[in-house]
Amino acid sequence: MASDKPLVIGLWPGPSFATNDFAAIYARALEAAGCRIVDLVNPMRLREPIDILHIHWPEQLLWQGGSVAVQALRVVRALATLGRLRRRGIRIVWMVHNLRPHELTGVRRLLWRLIEHRLPALVDGVMTLSPATLPRVHDTFPALRDTPAQTVPHPSYPADHALARDAARAALGLPAEATVLAMLGFLRPYKGAEALIESFRALPSDRHRLVIAGRCQPGYAATLTGLAAGDGRITLAARALDDRELALHTAAADWIVLPFRDYLHSGSMVHALSFGRPVLTPRAAFAEDLATLVGRASIRLYDGPLTPDTLAALPAEAPVPDLRALDIHVIGADARRFYERLELRQ
Structure with a gap:
């Protein structure tokens, strides 16, 4: 991929996600590296072309609640959508923040088992926030061991150092x-x-x-x-x-x-x-x-x-x-190079 071509990254969730500031900080890191960001609330509603779909927390499919049938349908439809996007040539990257969601019970635990079984086969790349955590990801998800991987440090947060x-x-x-x-x-x-x-x-x-x-x-x-x-x-x-x-x-x-x-x-x-x-x-x-x-x-x-x-x-x-080492410019550049390598893979 030519280095001057804007790389279009669909972030799910993207910078508008208010629950965790990481999503917005990571988006700024990619923008600093020259990427164009598409803020995705739901990949099933994707309406514009992207090169990469970057998934932060697949467990977000379990956060919205609803009846058992509604939750199960949401998960099945999302996984099917990822498969369709991948067949269209969009590279899918999973940044593994957690090995499993915290404190899952009942039907959500069962649905997570479906996600963790199917998602590894749908991704083209995996990312972690530390070299030492990648082996733990491979141990938990053996299907990811042969998937291209990249580690980037967790970016630092904007801080008000004027507070005495x-x-x-x-x-x-x-x-x-x-x-x-x-x-x-x-x-x-x-x-x-x-x-x-x-x-x-x-x-x-x-x-x-x-x-x-x-x-x-x-x-x-x-x-x-x-x-x-x-x-x-x-x-x-x-x-x-x-x-x-x-x-x-x-x-x-x-x-x-x-x-x-x-x-x-x-x-x-x-x-x-x-x-x-x-x-x-x-x-x-x-x-x-x-x-x-x-x-x-x-x-x-x-x-x-x-x-x-x-x-x-x-x-x-x-x-x-x-x-x-936690500067967004360093992290954004490393992430972009990884995305570009995935784009070049056949």
């Missing part, structure tokens, strides 16, 4: 001199907030504060509230944070603690680093690779369960993460 730490703490009612640990974003059981609260409560320190804030289901919010009750050092806000509030809470923290138990990639980790905040997290493939890119002092890894000693050993300050 002391001002952010004053706004949130936190002591200026405290060591503030924070866990922010969508709170789900697999992310380990319970273990963090339990370890923090066992930390014999009046200097430390723990802030846990983000959207979660009411039942889980009640569980976290019960665990945190009686410890005045813990602030729990079990509600959705808008972008300004998330930035404010991040700016107030010394360390972002992410005790995730089982995951493939983490936008929360990259968000913290984008705001210049170091991260404490268990040793995992994605975290290891990310630490190599941004500096190992900015991501402290631990083995085994989280303990009070691990929290107490965190230094008051850590070097500012080096985000150059």
Whole structure:
């Protein structure tokens, strides 16, 4: 493919997707590399020519609800559409964000099995956000082992570095001199907030504060509230944070603690680093690779369960993460070259 030809990428979902900022950031990375973006809400409604269909989260087919029959029909029609688009010569790329959707139950679990069985045969390329996570994808989806693959780093998030730490703490009612640990974003059981609260409560320190804030289901919010009750050092806000509030809470923290138990990639980790905040997290493939890119002092890894000693050993300050490898221009250029290689394949 000639390098000056606009490469047209259909992103499903695209930059208008409000649930996850990654979609818009990735679109900007491709635009910076000279690609033209088609924002797809539904590939079955594609009305203009594209070269590549890039899928972010195929589980979005399960998010819309409806009766069992409606959900099943939606999945079957979407898979059939992908097959038709591929026969028309459109290359299909699956960026595997998760090995499987979190907390699937009932009919959605059955429908996901259909998706994970059929989708690998329909894609021309697979992408992950870390070289070390690609083997896990191959283990979970053996049919993808011979599919062309590309890894690109998770791009950094736009960050407001004008937010001063002391001002952010004053706004949130936190002591200026405290060591503030924070866990922010969508709170789900697999992310380990319970273990963090339990370890923090066992930390014999009046200097430390723990802030846990983000959207979660009411039942889980009640569980976290019960665990945190009686410890005045813990602030729990079990509600959705808008972008300004998330930035404010991040700016107030010394360390972002992410005790995730089982995951493939983490936008929360990259968000913290984008705001210049170091991260404490268990040793995992994605975290290891990310630490190599941004500096190992900015991501402290631990083995085994989280303990009070691990929290107490965190230094008051850590070097500012080096985000150059997470720049959208680098990522967009790598992704475009991969798409072009797929276009040249017969």
